[in-house]
Amino acid sequence: xxxxxxxxxxxxxxxxxxxxxxxxxxxxxxxxxxxxxxxxxxxxxxxxxxxxxxxxxxxxxxxxxxxxxxxxxxxxxxxxxxxxxxxxxxxxxxxxxxxxxxxxxxxxxxxxxxxxxxxxxxxxxxxxxxxxxxxxxxxxxxxxxxxxxxxxxxxxxxxxxxxxxxxxxxxxxxxxxxxxxxxxxxxxxxxxxxxxxxxxxxxxxxxxxxxxxxxxxxxxxxxxxxxxxxxxxxxxxxxxxxxxxxxxxxxxxxxxxxxxxxxxxxxxxxxxxxxxxxxxxxxxxxxxxxxxxxxxxxxxxxxxxxxxxxxxxxxxxxxxxxxxxxxxxxxxxxxxxxxxxxxxxxxxxxxxxxxxxxxxxxxxxxxxxxx
Ligand SMILES: [Zn+2]
Ligand SMILES: [Zn+2]
Numbered sequence: 009x010x011x012x013x014x015x016x017x018x019x020x021x022x023x024x025x026x027x028x029x030x031x032x033x034x035x036x037x038x039x040x041x042x043x044x045x046x047x048x049x050x051x052x053x054x055x056x057x058x059x060x061x062x063x064x065x066x067x068x069x070x071x072x073x074x075x076x077x078x079x080x081x082x083x084x085x086x087x088x089x090x091x092x093x094x095x096x097x098x099x100x101x102x103x104x105x106x107x108x109x110x111x112x113x114x115x116x117x118x119x120x121x122x123x124x125x126x127x128x129x130x131x132x133x134x135x136x137x138x139x140x141x142x143x144x145x146x147x148x149x150x151x152x153x154x155x156x157x158x159x160x161x162x163x164x165x166x167x168x169x170x171x172x173x174x175x176x177x178x179x180x181x182x183x184x185x186x187x188x189x190x191x192x193x194x195x196x197x198x199x200x201x202x203x204x205x206x207x208x209x210x211x212x213x214x215x216x217x218x219x220x221x222x223x224x225x226x227x228x229x230x231x232x233x234x235x236x237x238x239x240x241x242x243x244x245x246x247x248x249x250x251x252x253x254x255x256x257x258x259x260x261x262x263x264x265x266x267x268x269x270x271x272x273x274x275x276x277x278x279x280x281x282x283x284x285x286x287x288x289x290x291x292x293x294x295x296x297x298x299x300x301x302x303x304x305x306x307x308x309x310x311x312x313x314x315x316x317x318x319x320x321x322x323x324x325x326x327x328x329x330x331x332x333x334x335x336x337x338x339x340x341x342x343x344x345x346x347x348x349x350x351x352x353x354x355x356x357x358x359x360x361x362x363x364x365x366x367x368x369x370x371x372x373x374x375x376x377x378x379x
Contacts, residue, residue, distance in 0.1 A: 010039045014047035019366055021346045048362060049148060055365040059124065062369075066120030067178030073117055074180060081206065084175065086183035088116040088210070088329070091170075091193070092336035093163035094343060096360040108360040109153075109162030112339055112368075113170040116186065119335035122178060124368045125166030126361040127153040150358040164196045171201045186210045186331045211326040212333040213256050221249045223316050227309065237307030240300060244280050248313075251276040251291075252320065258290060260330030269324050277304075277313045342367040 017027040024044050031038040039047070074085035093111035107130040113123035131151035137144035153162060174182050181203050187193060191209075198204040227233070228242040255276065259269040275286045282298035304310045320327070346363040 010043055010047050011051060013039065014044055015051050017044070018048065018051070018346065018362055019370075021363075048359070052358070052362045052365060055362070055369045059121070059365055059368045062120070063122060063124075063177070066115060066118065066122055067180065069118055069120070070115045070122070071179050079183075081181065081183065084181050084203075085179065086181040088184040088186065088331060089122060089182045090114045090116055090331075090333045090336040091167050091185050091187040092333060092340055093166065094340055095159065106159045109159055109166075110343075110360070110364045111163045111166035111170075112336060113167065113182065113185075114335045114339065116184075116331055116335065119338070121339065121368055123166075123170035123173070124364060125169055126364050127162040127165065128358070128361065129153045129155045129159065148358075150361060164193050167193055168196050168200045171197055171204075171207070175202075182207065184208050184210050184329065184331070186212050186333050188212060188215055188333065209326060210329055210331050211323050213253070213327055213330050214332045214334065216320060216323055216327060217249060217253050217256075220252060220316055220320055221245065224248060224313070227312050227316075233309055234307050237303050237309050240281075240303055241309055241313075244300075247280045248276060251280055252317075254291065256327050256330050259328055264328075266325050266328055269328055270321050273317055273321050273324060274314075277310065277317065281310075339367060342370055 013027065013031075017024060024041055027044075028038045070087050071085050074080070074087050079086050091111065091113055093109060095106035096108035108126060108128045110124070110126045112121060112125075114120065115122050128150045131147075131149050133147045134144050134149060134151055153159075153165075171182050174180055183203075183206055185197075185207065187209065194207070194209045197207050201207065224241070224245050228238050228245065230238070233241075252273065255269065255272040258264070259272070271286070272288065275288075278284075278301065279287050279292055281301040281304050283301045284292055284294045284297065287294065301310070304313070343364060346366045
């Protein structure tokens, strides 16, 4: 009963006090907080075991698929992974103060979890002992991160650990990775992983297009441009966006080169505004042009749009495979659910860590029922 209650509390994304409240209203006596904490450690072991098995199985499947596709370098199969990370508390931009951080490595092909790491700066038992100037009694300690090191480095550290273990753990190399983290993650991987020099960073195609769309909306709202040109741009945004997304997908599907994708990228605005001289047959056979391009050009909007497109062009070598970080976002949304939407402090006694494991378990199909 107590184990099931603990399981239900953690997997429902609520805290012990909320669980106590629910039982109080129902007039059912609740276990003590201490019992709850003990039970949490017990159920954590079950989740951990499950995740370990799921990681191994996911690795076997990914390795098999890589070999099947012929993705092998120096006798070692290679795959594409997605990396992502998060904090134990709400962050706005950089978060230097979070007590816990986590990161995941997910297989792009199957969407399965391959590695999950958590770093904690704080353990309340150690902390209490330090405050009264005593040595802490032996205890299950969750602290695995030096409190003087910035929390922002946690994600990097976990990623490096995961990449370093890829060959031993799964018999594969993570040759390509998709991640929106800053370039310092990449630099650390190159430096610290034995096959680091062969690792390539890819961009999430969805994020890039979302970014591009956001900038187009800003342009369309900029009143320094004439109203008719802004109206025309606003109407054309869905087509501009779809054309860009389609060009990336096409290049990936057909295995085309970076040059092909760049020439397509450059041509989109012309095509959308009715000038088809440079259009390739696979998406357009039109010949007649219309006045729209003139309106956009005269309003000097074409220059602005071209500048936005050139930002995408710079990313073309990293977009060519049309990869996205969707699978990681799915995990992070699960974590947000179990993490109580970061409303409460879960940094103590491994609570954040447990919720990372629960999200990992659900990701690997354990579901949320006690076993
Ligand atoms: Zn401790
Ligand atoms: Zn066209």
